[in-house]
Amino acid sequence: MTVSEPAILITEVWDTVRFQELPPLPLVRHGQVEAWVRRLLEKAPGLFQGEVVGHSVEGRALHHVWFGSGPRHVLLWSQMHGDEPTATTALFELFEYIRCYREHPRVEALRSELTVHALPMLNPDGAERFQRVNAQGIDINRDALRLQTPEGRTLKALRDRLQPCLGFNLHNQDWRTAVEKTRKPASISLLAPAFDEARSDNAGRVLAKKVCAVIRDALEPLIPGQIGRYSDAFEVRAFGDNIGRWGTPTVLIETGPWPTADHDEAQRRLNFVALVSALEAVASGKAEEADVGRYESIPLNESKGLLRLVVKGAQVFGEAGDAFTADLGVAASPAVRERAGQAVAVMAGEIAELGDLRVFGAFETVEAEGLTAVPLPPGALKEGDTVPLPPRKDCTVRVGHPAELMLLRPDGRPEMWRVERIIRFDR
Known part of the structure; x- marks a missing residue:
C-alpha cells in the first residue's frame, strides 16, 4: 500500500515542528507543560489564548489553551491518566504547527472554521509519580458521575461552558494490546464511545465514527495492520461515554505498543497526523462525507495478545x-x-x-x-x-x-x- 499524499504532507510538516531534545515522554512533567504554555503565549499572543481553568489535588495548575475563531468548538484533553504521556507532547507539537504555519491556507481554514480548545495533562499529580490515578488514588476517567476529583470537575465544567461539537479523549494503552487475529501491535486504537447501554447512534456519534474513519485512512498507510478498535460497551462511570450523553460526541485515541527504541518519536508522529487529519476534516466538512463502514471494519483490540x-x-x-x-x-x-x-x-x-x-x-x-x-x-x-x-x-x-x-x-x-x-x- 502506498502512502497517500495528505499523510506524506502532514508527516513532513511534523518533521519541521516536532520538539527536539526532549526527555523521554514518561519524564515530561507539569513544569515542562507550564514552560510550553508560557512560550506559546509569549511567541504568539494574538494566535493563542490561555487560562488556568482549575487545579489538581496538590495545587498544580490545569491549563486551558485555545486557538481559532470558528463557530464550532472542539475540545481535546490528554493525560487524565498520569502514566499516559504521549498526546500531551503531541498537542504542543500541534500548537507549534499552527504557530509556524499560521498563514498557510490549510491552517487559515482550520482557524476560521473551528475554535480548538485543549486541556493538556489533566492529571499532573499522577504524571509527577508516573501513575494512572491522581493524588487521591482515584482514576479520573471513572469519576464522571460522582465528580470527587478536582481534575474531573474541571473537565466537566469546561465542557459545560464550551458545549463543544466534538471531543478528543487522548490516552496510551497497554503495551500488550494486539490487533485481533493478526497479532500485530495495536499502535493506535480508536473508538466512538457509546452514550447509552443500547449503544445507540445519533448524529453526534455518527460524526465521531466518521472522524475515526478519517484517522484510520490517514494512519493506515503509515502503520498497515496496526490500528485496532476498542469495544464500545457502555461504561457508565467513564468520561468519554458520559460526555457523549451530555451532548458532546467523543473520539478516543489510544496510543499503543511500538517495536523500536525510538517509540516516543514514532508515537508522537502518529498522534500529530491523526489530530491534524481529524481537525482538518471536521473544519472542511469532509468528515461528514467519510464512510462509517471504514470505522466499523476496524479490527477489534485483543487484550494481552x-x-x-x-x-x-x-x-x-x-x-x-x-x-x-x-x-x-x-x-x-x-x-x-x-x-x-x-x-x-x-x-x-x-x-x-x-x-x-x-x-x-x-x-x-x-x-x-x-x-x-x-x-x-x-x-x-x-x-x-x-x-x-x-x-x-x-x-x-x-x-x-x-x-x-x-x-x-x-x-x-x-x-x-x-x-x-x-x-x-x-x-
Whole structure:
C-alpha cells in the first residue's frame, strides 16, 4: 500500500515542528507543560489564548489553551491518566504547527472554521509519580458521575461552558494490546464511545465514527495492520461515554505498543497526523462525507495478545519436577524508576506467560530448541562465557519473575554450559 499524499504532507510538516531534545515522554512533567504554555503565549499572543481553568489535588495548575475563531468548538484533553504521556507532547507539537504555519491556507481554514480548545495533562499529580490515578488514588476517567476529583470537575465544567461539537479523549494503552487475529501491535486504537447501554447512534456519534474513519485512512498507510478498535460497551462511570450523553460526541485515541527504541518519536508522529487529519476534516466538512463502514471494519483490540519477546522451545525448570519444554513470554513497557536519587525512563519487563505461546504476537522471537533458560545470576556474565548450571533452587522460572534470563547450551564438558544469549529488561 502506498502512502497517500495528505499523510506524506502532514508527516513532513511534523518533521519541521516536532520538539527536539526532549526527555523521554514518561519524564515530561507539569513544569515542562507550564514552560510550553508560557512560550506559546509569549511567541504568539494574538494566535493563542490561555487560562488556568482549575487545579489538581496538590495545587498544580490545569491549563486551558485555545486557538481559532470558528463557530464550532472542539475540545481535546490528554493525560487524565498520569502514566499516559504521549498526546500531551503531541498537542504542543500541534500548537507549534499552527504557530509556524499560521498563514498557510490549510491552517487559515482550520482557524476560521473551528475554535480548538485543549486541556493538556489533566492529571499532573499522577504524571509527577508516573501513575494512572491522581493524588487521591482515584482514576479520573471513572469519576464522571460522582465528580470527587478536582481534575474531573474541571473537565466537566469546561465542557459545560464550551458545549463543544466534538471531543478528543487522548490516552496510551497497554503495551500488550494486539490487533485481533493478526497479532500485530495495536499502535493506535480508536473508538466512538457509546452514550447509552443500547449503544445507540445519533448524529453526534455518527460524526465521531466518521472522524475515526478519517484517522484510520490517514494512519493506515503509515502503520498497515496496526490500528485496532476498542469495544464500545457502555461504561457508565467513564468520561468519554458520559460526555457523549451530555451532548458532546467523543473520539478516543489510544496510543499503543511500538517495536523500536525510538517509540516516543514514532508515537508522537502518529498522534500529530491523526489530530491534524481529524481537525482538518471536521473544519472542511469532509468528515461528514467519510464512510462509517471504514470505522466499523476496524479490527477489534485483543487484550494481552502481544508480548515483547518470546523464547520458543526452551528447557525450563518450574517450581517442582524435572525440566520441561516451554515457551517463555516477556511483557515490557515504558516505566519510571529511581536511580541514584533521580527519575529515569526505562523499559521494564517481566515474565508474563509460560507454556505453549503460539497464539501470541511478539516483537521478537528467539528460537531456543536445545537451550535451557534459567534466571540470570548477579555478576558480570556475558554471552560466550562458560558456567556451571546453577543449583536447582536457582533455576526456577515463574510468571511474574523479572525478565532477566540466560539461555544455556551444554558445552561438552561435564556440568559446564555456554551462555548463548542474555535477556535483560529493567525491573
